[in-house]
Amino acid sequence: MIKDLGWKVGGAQGEGIDSTGEIIALSLFRLGYYVSTYRHFMSLIKGGHTNYKVRVTSELTNHHGDALHMMFAFDQESINHNFHELVNGSILVYDTAIKNAEAPEKDGVNVCAIPLTDLAKEAGSPIMKNMVSVGVTAAAIGLTPDDFRSVVVDRFGSKGDEIVESNMAAMRKGYDYYNENFNHRLELPDRPEVKEERLFISGNEATSLGALAAGCRLLAQYPITPATEVMYQLIKQFPKMGGAFIQAEDEIAAVMMAIGGNYAGVRTMTATSGPGFSLMMEALGLSGISETPLVIIDVQRAGPSTGLPTKTEQSDVFAILYGSHGEIPRIVLTPRNVEECFYYTMEAFNLAEKYQCPVIVATDLYMGMNKQTVSSIDFDKFSINRGKLISDEELAELEKGAFKRFDVSVEDGISYRSIPGQKNGRFVAMGNESDEVGVEMEEPVLRTLQMDKRARKLANFNDNAGFDYAGAANAELLLVDFGSTGGLQYEVFKALEAEGVSVGHLTISRIAPFPMELAGYLKAAKKILVSELNSTAMLATLLKQQVGEHAKYESCLKYSGDPFLFEEVYAKAKEVADSLKKEVTL
């Protein structure tokens, strides 16, 4: 098991919980540690319990960890809500400003009542109780207030030196108070050597940077948690990069704008979550039949309907795979971590233009809204490839009106695309079935040819592998996942492997077109455990449909809105591994 330190702050929404968590996480990141974070919050602006978890490790992880070693509670609810996570040797700090605070008795939990608010008042303002907490943290984990200074300067520098210094003073108050009154210390994992540049970034931010690097210069979006943040970086960077943003009136408009922008030659995308994705279904078909490139980011959240707007799930699978009437080619990528949010978004634009069809990048709230350390992102990894765009010269050589946008004779199904503004490149993009230029028709033979043409486009897709495998070639127990569950399951896999279990880890990053090359792993395994955040085992259903091996499946499912804990998946995997052992001894 990975050595880590789990830290958390909890309080009421609007109390600066996120900023406290971020100061801790970013400072530790800057010191060279790997951090993974998780924000628990509700669909409210003020009030309601919120907390921010930081997991500190010396190696890369994509999971916020189960263990809690230090907890700050700004209110009673935070104690009630999180106490059970505290491990042996941990510290619970609560603010003495909480009236009649009550902490349960538990062996091994050091309860520290500290006047966080009062110390903050002494430093100048009660709102600086978060900085007092940072100081207490520094003392407990063997760091000094100066280790946090750079982040404080970045956050408050624009408000003047005085504000920076009063925040530092508050931090020192907490630091001194802890040192004077308590002697329990926590151990940080070894500080890793920083060999490459790293970023502290969320999946949504990585997604927008991926779009930027891919040359996306038009974004049409309607706000929705947890996809809203995808907008902000692009809105910020577009003026410098020659792009523009349209806040659409709804998601139908947003996706139609994304189609219109691509048609006009601009790499355009839209981002949304389940409710918005449902509204985009008719347009998905339009992109497919009109062969207009389209990139949609679906940051999944817990459904159905409004569901749990601030909680995570992987339950849009079938909507993404099959949504929209009729049949179209589509590509669905499921990045498994923050870094892949960048790369898959970047690649999505190349794929959309190469195959002239919709590409859906399915992330989720869990990795979308939480920041973590990633190794430096290579913005040059994919060179921009715009696919089959016909040139002005080629069009000039054609007889007038001879350009066939939807030429059915192309072997790979991908016909050349012209862009409005190009002479002699006229065509009509159509929602109706059309002839080769863009005139609607219902002629059976040509209709069949057009359907076949579009279907051919993805028949030999091999642009990316679509999955990764770790473990022995003929592992008995195969752990399978997709999307953000991959990071956690990898840890489970490592733990089981270390225990000598015959285990493999198959983590899927593309569900359409289905990467059939993975079938061998399913066939070789004795048991297949699919862990996914939905209630109907959608990924397992897909695997059964595509590969078979129906008798081998076990599922680890969760649909409470919270991400998996390590322990949940580990326990299930262990149970299945044990059942295999029994089979052998029988």
Place this chain on the structure above:
Amino acid sequence: MATLVDFRAEKPNWCPGCGDFTVLAALQKAAVNLGLEPENMVTVSGVGCSGKISQYMGGYGFHSLHGRSLPVATAVKTANKDLTVVAAGGDGDGYGIGMGHFLHAVRRNVDITYIVMDNHIYGLTTGQTSPTTDKGMKTKTSPTGATEEPVHPLQMAIMAGAGFVAQGFSGNLKQLTELIEKGMQHKGFSLINVYSPCVTFNKVNTYDFYKEHLVNVDEDASYDRTDRFAAIKKIEETNENLVGVIYENTDRLAFHEAISTFPEVPIAKNDLQISREDWNKVAAQFK
């Protein structure tokens, strides 16, 4: 210089006598008169008999979804401001299923021209009540007469901030051509609602009906089309049976002009590659 032939594409397939023929002819003439080249013009349409206009019009076309021409047209113009973009469709398309987009396109003031072929009926689906069907008119879905208040697109557009609102009639090609030309020249969103009779499914709002009732404000020297309240008054007085440029206001900046950071170069002509220097600046925010 392009001629009418350059703006002709497929031979139209409307019923003989359908008002939409005139709309197509007017659009083609307007494009020629304005000296446009077909490759620089995009006609985006919704779905309906009227929506087929994008297939019949020369230049680039996009026959999109029912009610969704405006978001597509909005993005096409935003992506390449050098293009002349026309959105077109029916009354059901624009004022029924696409009503939300209509009002927001007006507000956004994207520099496009929106032509609505308003026949007060659902043509393509063979004669159901439309949002502009007159009260009392019997249709397949209102056998005892329509009861709902019709939408009032001209008033709505004016009140929502449109800078150019005109109404034309398929019985008057010359005037309709002028209206479309003016709309296309207007910098910002322009609405041209056209009474375009459906000879097959609407036996009330016929050519004769309009010839008898329409008042032409373009011929009224005393009419002040820059006064929005006068415009509303005139629309109400004539019971919406008027043609001409009803309201004009050139003060508002178009969407791409109003955004101070909007790129100078059409976005579609931009270099997509980011320099390492720029990238480092972007990445520095996350360290």
